[in-house]
Amino acid sequence: MVNRIWQHHFGQGLVATSDNFGERGERPSHPELLDWLATRFVESGWSMKAMHRLMCLSATYQQSSQSSEVGARNAELNAGVPHSALRIPTLADPGNRLLSHFQRRRLSAEELRDAVLVASGKLDREPGADEGSAVVWDLADRLDDKRGFRTNAMPASHPLYTDFTKRSIYLPVVRNLLPDVLALFDAADPNGVTTLRNDTTVPSQSLFLLNSPLLRKQSLHFAQRLLADEKATDAQRLQRAHELAFGRQPEPDELAQGHTFLDAYFTAPETRTRPQHEWRLTTWQSYCQALLCQNEFIYLE
């Protein structure tokens, strides 16, 4: 159990084969830590929350994802040092099993969707799955009303998957047809048992991030959020955008890039074909969407 919780927070369990602690499984990277965590778990009264707290408050969890070893090596490579002359030719722990730094991981499908909704300000934090399941149930084909058998008729393109604003955990999951937002980002197959999700990088994900109604809509909301204060300057808006998307202030060159982009998009002939009141809004919509497509947004570091 504690290994699973560790896997959830760190991307990989102390025992990498978290569904196999047997002969053919891998040995724990930190056996004493694993034992200690297990003991603490029992002593806490089997509290998962206590484990979450314990792990997230640990020094290990709070490490930067920038490994000093990788950083030093990178600096040399960037300076043009040939491979044969590197001071650190090979990494001692390329898989980061010893957790010298935080292991960058891609947000899961559900986390990504939730993060997009947080950035746009549209996340409805109320719990409740009724709204979603009601849509699926009403749409289903009535095979046998007496026994309540219905077959699914919920298409993956249903507007619910764009308009629903609650947390992804409340999305209705139709076993044989997940919506793109889940299916494309390696959500666990509801038909099977998934110990550890895959982490794939495919163009269909990029197509989704660039073109899906969900991203276009939430980017629009994100832009509206920034433009709500009419007295703010563009620089202030760019700062706010970075705060909301990345939790940090923009670097000077990022600000400069932002201004350049805004100008280019705003004055582009294609933008000008739209009604005037849309020029500024669609410009910022495009910028906000670009931030949501960034690796820095998609990956947790």
Add this chain to the structure above:
Amino acid sequence: MTTISVNRREALCRAACGFGHVALLGLLSSQVRGEISTVNPLSPKTSHYPAKAKRVVFLFMHGGVSHVDTRDPKPELAKRNGQPLPIAKPKFEFAQTGNLLASPWEFAKHGQSGVEISELFPEIGSVIDDICVIRSMNGADQVSHGPALLNMNTGSGVFARPSLGAWALYGLGTENQNLPGFISLAPSLYHGGAQNYGSAFLPASFQGTRIGDGSSPFQQATLSNLNPGDHPSLQRLQLDLISRRNREHLARVGDDPRLEARIAAFEMSFRMQMEAPRVMDLSQESEATRKLYGAGEEPTDEYARECLLARRFIEAGVRFVQVNFSFPRNYWDAHGDLRNNHSTNAKKVDKPIAGLLRDLKSRGLLDDTLVIFGTEFGRTPAAQGIDGRDHHPHAFSIWMAGGGIRGGMTYGQTDDFGYYVAKDKVTMPDFHATILHLLGFDHTQLTFRHAGRDHRLTDVDGEVVTNILA
């Protein structure tokens, strides 16, 4: 651009330590010495041994095509029409059936090979010399559509397993990185739905991409998320910003092939937006070609479009295209009214399929394209109700053409009634083993480690059917 050099020892160690099998495949298939500029699990790979077939077109008939009415003539049924089956019925049946029902259709020899096909398929009959009809298919006890579809498409009617197309992509990658490698046209949303073209425990990069579905007219079908969310030149501005920021981010944090791969994926998707609509534009085909398939006329238009699109996709480098004729718009499930059901459906698909075979042949593509005509089970020789046939997995027919298959022949036999396989049984694992063999794979060696063991499409069974190989 920052060069990230990784020597092979590091690359292997990294892959083993946590980036997963996909990253390993991608890293190993990068061409440039030591440098990783893109990590792509779908880049073309070589098969175990040289293969005839380089790609697959799988024509899937949903509902269960009756073998004794199409490809497996049974004179005994005509003689014993209305009489009970003199042998024991199968232990597993979907529903109760009555006495034997003669076929409403006549069979005749076709082509130079003289293979017997019923009058339901005159056009396919005219190209029978390229086709190998397998009469001895056996789908074990899968009497329901869902598990039977899953069995044919994934190798298991019970467990969640990767689909045939996903295994093909896993083994071979795809030729055109600007298009999906595995496409399923108009699949049913029912009976397993997306699982039939899914990747299960294989990485999601190998899952099929759906265009259209069995519930909507195919004429309206599009690839999801392909429509640019913004004007292409404005999107280009956006992409340039994304790309530049990602590269700066990469330079800052460095050493993660996934970040690099995502930069490449965005560029690839932009190209896909341009390439896919071009490939999907059927108006580029000549009038003669469209007539050959029956596009633009009824009742063949819908399936003709699917077949024509399939040919365009494989020409453009797509590895596996599944061309579905599926529920609820199209269904062979004749529990009643067999005559109407099968004649209506046959008219919709006969000409398009024959057109596809002819077109592939004239373009020199048939030799290295494996074409499969499949269905999830056959239908009972005994009647259901007055004029229907029930599900029947114990013996049924499919056919294959091109890609290393010997044409103009039949393989296997059923008993006098078409109830059970009498000779040369071909199970689903045998069927899958043969397909993988035609693609150049030893089915026992194309594996993926999951949940503690090395999985394969054929699981623990499967023998290649060698007698049908050219």
